[in-house]
Amino acid sequence: MSKAAKILPKPFIAYSRKNIINNRIVNTLPKDMVNEILAVSTVFPFRTNNYVIEELIDWDNIPNDPIFQLTFPTRDMLEKNDFDRVNRLLNLNAPEKKLLETVRKIQEKLNPHPASQMEMNVPVEDGEMMRGIQHKYEETALFFPSQGQTCHAYCTYCFRWPQFVGIDKLKFASSNSEQLVNYLTKHPEVTDVLITGGDPLFMSSKLLRRYIEPLIKKKPGNLSSIRIGTKVPAYWPYRFITDKDSDDLLRLFEEVVNSGLHLAIMTHYSHPRELKPSIAQQALQQILKTGAVVRCQAPIIRHINDDPELWATLWKVQVKLGAIPYYMFIGRNTGPKNYFKVPLSEAYHIFTKAYSSVSGLCRTVRGPSMSCTAGKVLISGIADIRDKKVFILKFIQGRDPKWANRTFFAQYDDDACWINELKPAFGETEFFYEKQLLGMKAKQPHYK
Template identity: 35%
Template structure:
């Protein structure tokens, strides 16, 4: 797969769109937020004739809305001045402000964050085939290894499993574990199959959608595609549950024939493909898009799993939506789905410091409307399944912008001290 970055990406944008101004915008933004656009995305997914408004262009290509106007102007002006030292200072300052990496941020390659679940970041070739503009996993792309996660081998993984017999679920993640060669992936999988306590293996990947040739042996495919599929088959044959967790953001990502062939080959191994994606402004903030996406996924044998909430801070400011709008998109998409052809996907989910919180809708209580929050997963086992109410705020975008409705709701929602007026009933 050919990959376009830096000046090559800017030339690609100018050639495909016929708009040099868009190439200039990409060059400026790309100094702060490096991008990679693969040939599959360039040839099969992006509608260059509709740029910059095409949903997949906005998702996969750097555009000026990713920076605040003043920040864009600062980088642009410094570029014109030609002072590389000054440019480095401006870019580093913007990166720090957009993603500050607070002290204490967990950068371990093997992380035990939820009871029973182990997250593992393999230590070889984890480069995502197509990092999205909305993705929060930007640090490894900046070229500063101090900001990226540490790398861990199979030995660190098995050592953690030996110390924690309660772990039954292992998630291989990072930028993309399936960018590894089949033999490298097997170095992680084989120890898991030799560990009886591990019953479920999940692999987070974008390769299914953005590098389908990874699973194909035809022209342009991967030399070890069959070996990779045999690794997946071994997991299923061993009686373990295997899921590939795929971010699928727009129904057009499923249209290319190579993608559909890749999906069919993966499902033939017995593995499941579960999908999730955030609601993103100007990309998929339309209930009809989600209803179509769920129907088409289900028809192909994929399992729609979660609708996510985009925090919409930092470089992602242009994608975020108020929680009230996301909840409305979810409710209308559920209504539009064709019964029997698409499942009901649970309420939008926020991945917070507390854990995974679902917004189950809006209800009317004694003192007005309120969001219903439910802890799907929590780092504190005592909070798993807990329900809380937050005062309805049409402008709030994230859980830490919400106000608790009652004193018991503080377990899920940060906020100021409550008064007697906050108590329901």
Template identity: 35%
Template sequence: MTVLTGHRLGALIADRTGRPALAHEAEVVGQVLPFRVTSHVADELVDWTRAPDDPLYRLVMPHRGLLAPADFAAVERSLRDGDRDRLRLVVDGLRERLDPHPAGRDAAGLRHRYPETLLVLPGQGRTCHGPCASCSRWPRFAGDPVRGRELGGPEALGDRLDRHPEITDVLFAGVPFAGGSGADPPDPPDPFELRTARLAPYVTALLDRPGVRTVRIVTRAVSRFPGRFLDAPDADDLLRLLERVVASGRHLVLTLYVCHPRELRPATARRALGRLAATGAVLRTRGAVLRRVNDDAALWARMWREQTALGLAPYGMLVERGGGVRRCFRLPLARVLEVHAEALRRVPGLAGRVCGPVMPTELGVLAVDGPVRLADGPAFALRAVRTPDPALRGRVAYAPFDPAARWWDELVPYGPGDRSLIPGEPLTTAE
């Protein structure tokens, strides 16, 4: 697999698009956000004739919209002046501001926020086969010695499981996303970036603990680097490792993060899916609704149909938080609700099986239901899907409908005891 970065990536953009200005934008943005683009992505996914408006180009390539205009100008000016010291100050300042996790990383590489679930952050899983432009983990990829430090190992995992027999579900992903909730990350550094020899000790630690019944792995590798499961030197070893998990009687779930139908259409991706399914793992998909990438109900319906035909189980639609570099992808909650409801109407057989839209927040995982009609008017209903306190699961809170709100912390909840907390009737329902 060829991985393109820096000047080589800029040269590729100039060559494929015939637009040097786009290469210049990529060079400026690339000073702050260290893009890595695989040859598979460049050759199979991006429609270069539509750049920079092609959805996959916006998702995987550096472009001007990822930085605020003033920030882009500051980096561009430092580059033009050749002032390397000034450039480093500007870039470091931007990375610090764009990092949603400025403090509080767990050196053990583990998150145990929900009683039955342990999130494992593999120690060497610092990178991804191809970070998306919507990713929140840029400081981790940028070589920061603190944010990018290795996080624990199999010994810490085994010790945590021994001390907490209530853990039955182990999730492999990258660092938690904005808010530090420890829920299923939409944009992790990829666990399958690890060589099989480094991943195997983590799996062995699980298999030695009979209380662990479910193993989940979140990955983008099928769409970014399908060769990981086909012709990589240790591809067969990786598949045998997954087979060991299934043979042990545990439930193995591979969650494929997919945001556009084109990501799973290449023949190599289809072959990779076949090999993964043959291990006995359950293959699920989820993704976030992103502005000018997939904010279209017909696209989601088509994507879900294609995934189902491939034997995959679509099960989640996420709300994009839109903090830091991701602000250009965010959408109002009302719009995300419309996309979700209309997509389900177009694929009625999936109703009830695709959870969403959901927001992994500091409070836990919240599903956005509604809008609902309350005594004082329309409202959003926020339902607790997962919380640190199991007693709170399923609880519903209401907030006045705000067509501009993009995240839960932009909503104003009704106060305790307010008569508007009475159950409401849905204004619209999905078939």
């Protein structure tokens, strides 16, 4: 704490499409590049901040720098035709309405609602949709506090991008903490709540307390763990050190731990650079001192982290700093997926190479895993069975708990990037769970 106390507070400055040009560093980029950022950010959300710009991006390596790719939209994230359409309208200074119409058409083509989140995960109680809650796996409920539906910076590959550009109109958000308590009371099967966003740690500590305190005091149902999904330790570490309510936040974490509930901060680190600044390391230490556990996860993304040595370094640094490597995900099939996608076979080889070069303490990590409609599916292996090259797949989590840990096989395909591009390996017409999944969908009252 003595070291952390010496750090001066840093005022948070957010940059978006509207003001990015005011940033003194961005202002020195070639004009074409700036125009491309402005064009692509009409379609995808764009938000970064002064810490990411000043401390994380290597401006001598633009546009290839991975943290630049992580937070700045670039031309190839859009299909050429779509980029040209938007760019033409901007050059013509077209009316806002016309621009928005075109942008919406492009956005709708980009699978804005992946993995049937809206259709299948939002519970209905007494005929009312519990907006703000998602309940996909029996033991875990997700809660989306409405004031936490933004982030200190946006990841260009974020699968929740539709929420940030207004397509979703914060469909998943709730400001009603009582609703969550009531839901947990009625659902004793839920042991874990994941508070997520956006980024719930974007909220003030006071607001966050409003959601968490009732859980600590009432311990509804069989609640035993609170998880908070966040990228703040990477994007704005000052949140835990010098922001005006940093101490309140850490105190709240301590209260959760002292109440007997397990607190897991599910931190999203995409690249080892995010853990390099001393302030980022100190932020992690501050969290750990509260008794919370930090588990780390990120998707594998082309242009950002598609490299085994990088993942090995990331896991090693996490362990050294006291955090637990948790997941390598496959990027979801939404938004600029063509730009970012890494085929399943390549992701598997990258994971395996990284995994085989680290010690057992790093091997708490699981992956590569797809979070798809049926559940979390792991690419567990590639093998030759009955003279056929196959993917060995395994459910880590299933929409039906009986699917968990079940292995199944798909035809090997060099190019496949998502489960819907895979076929059963041995002549079956569908994977074992598909009929049941269809039945589950049909039972959803709001499934369209």
